[in-house]
Amino acid sequence: MKKIGPILLVITALVITAAVASGIKKTKTVDWEESFNEKSSKPYGVSVFYNELPKLFKNHKVRTVYHTPESYLRANSEDGYGDHIAKGSFILIGNSDYLGDESVDELLGFVAEGNTLFISDYYFVQKIHDTLQIDVDYASTAKDSMSYMSFETKKLANANIDKNVGINYFSSFDSINYRILGYTKTDEERINFIEVPFGKGHIYLHLEPKAFTNYNMLKDDRYKYAEGVISYLPNTDIYFDSYTKIQSGYGDVDKKSNLSWFLEQLSFRWAWYTALVFTILFVIFNAKRRQRIIKIIKPLQNTTVAFVKTISHLYFDIQDHKNLIHKKITYFLEKIRTDYNLDTSILNDEFISKLASKTGKKKEDVKRLIDYINWLKSRKEFFEDNLLTLNKHIETFYSN
CATH class of the missing domain: 3.40.50 (Rossmann fold)
Structure with missing residues (x-):
């Protein structure tokens, strides 16, 4: 353990020197990209x-x-x-x-x-x-x-x-x-x-x-x-x-994480890297320390079905219709991609025709379901009737 002290001092000195050198050489540049983004504070945001x-x-x-x-x-x-x-x-x-x-x-x-x-x-x-x-x-x-x-x-x-x-x-x-x-x-x-x-x-x-x-x-x-x-x-x-923002697979806005903003700031970035380096060093030098005895706990029985029922009842009881609707749409589109090898990123008339052709369903029934999904994606508030109607459309799709 006597050798650890000098090693830590050397690493600390290197990190601080790199931070100072970067701060001296770093010149902040202005991003002149014409994004026309209504949430951007850059020169060519709006x-x-x-x-x-x-x-x-x-x-x-x-x-x-x-x-x-x-x-x-x-x-x-x-x-x-x-x-x-x-x-x-x-x-x-x-x-x-x-x-x-x-x-x-x-x-x-x-x-x-x-x-x-x-x-x-x-x-x-x-x-x-x-x-x-x-x-x-x-x-x-x-x-x-x-x-x-x-x-x-x-x-x-x-x-x-x-x-x-x-x-x-x-x-x-x-x-x-x-x-x-x-x-x-x-x-x-x-x-x-x-x-x-x-x-x-x-x-x-x-x-x-x-x-x-x-x-x-x-x-x-x-x-x-x-x-x-x-x-x-x-x-x-x-x-x-605002459709021209960065899009996710379902057309929702893909927002930057809070960490990405911190990493753009020079001081925060080096503070983060320094903390990360010392955390890794702490883990390395303490990995061989004796660990406390962990009590053996008998694994729980497989109650997957009961767990699923409990979670679904919980979502329903707390009226979290938005979460349930999002999950039902996600699982339905994933099944479409898996079973019929169709791209579900754009749910337009062409997609409706392809899905009806591959499944042998009536085009009117398929269009009714897809139009309702597109409508749900445009809403911000959801009610129980929305969830029940979506479930009815999906069950009709699989039963016909």
């Missing part, structure tokens, strides 16, 4: 704008949509399983290229019923270009990488957007029926903000999503430009698209 929405639309709900518009709007329609009927303004800031044709159709149907769609992105998916008959082009900015944003009406505040290697603008659209709302300018002025009437509602297309990011919302008075853009939206409920 948390500042997102947190201001309840103030801009007072007395109205701001809902965050973590599912595709196709799934969410179908569930929250007159014929859907949602807890309300979606009415108001649907907002997408950046990363809108994930939209499939069915999601675009749902959004257009949403607008046609008298609602509003606002998209701010550099380009739009081809379905939108073809349906609305618009074209978007790109032009390089001047040497100072600065673009100048302005409105058709002079009552709204203009803004400068820096760190721009280029700008996007509408090169072709229906100038008779569509309304020009704003411009972008480098060497010449070009249109970058238009209003499109569609059915009973309106679509607002904007080509500079960086205007809504934290960097520009907090720099000088550029926030006034974002307020000016949003001022065109009616004073109604807001549906803020």
Whole structure:
């Protein structure tokens, strides 16, 4: 044991030296990734704008949509399983290229019923270009990488957007029926903000999503430009698209653990590593110490069935319907993957057709079950009827 002291001192000195050296050489870099994430405080996140929405639309709900518009709007329609009927303004800031044709159709149907769609992105998916008959082009900015944003009406505040290697603008659209709302300018002025009437509602297309990011919302008075853009939206409920976050297999948000944040901080990281090193050393040097006699305990009898019944009754008695529903859906989809070798990450019409074909079930019955599962995934609160209905659909699927 006399040799352990010097060894610990040497290791401690090495750890401290490495921590100090790392602290000297380490220079914190800014992450300029354009995530447009409403929970990100990085320069090109949109948390500042997102947190201001309840103030801009007072007395109205701001809902965050973590599912595709196709799934969410179908569930929250007159014929859907949602807890309300979606009415108001649907907002997408950046990363809108994930939209499939069915999601675009749902959004257009949403607008046609008298609602509003606002998209701010550099380009739009081809379905939108073809349906609305618009074209978007790109032009390089001047040497100072600065673009100048302005409105058709002079009552709204203009803004400068820096760190721009280029700008996007509408090169072709229906100038008779569509309304020009704003411009972008480098060497010449070009249109970058238009209003499109569609059915009973309106679509607002904007080509500079960086205007809504934290960097520009907090720099000088550029926030006034974002307020000016949003001022065109009616004073109604807001549906803020957040589907482009990191997704898990079932479309839920995959959040970072608390430990990952600590490891990003230099001081916390080295404190963690130091504690880890000493813990390992403690285990190594104390592994040969005599262990206390462990009392022999007779193993319990195999009461698996009784245990399962007890746990299920416990879940049911404490009204933990959400947990039970999640487990039933998880086990059902796992069985589908195992028995029929089907990918269950996207539960759309194609999946329904494949499942009906492989199982020999009626497509209407399969669709009823899958639609109900998709609806449950969009809910936050669950009741006993939801659990009983899900169980009924699953039993019907296996009994037919």
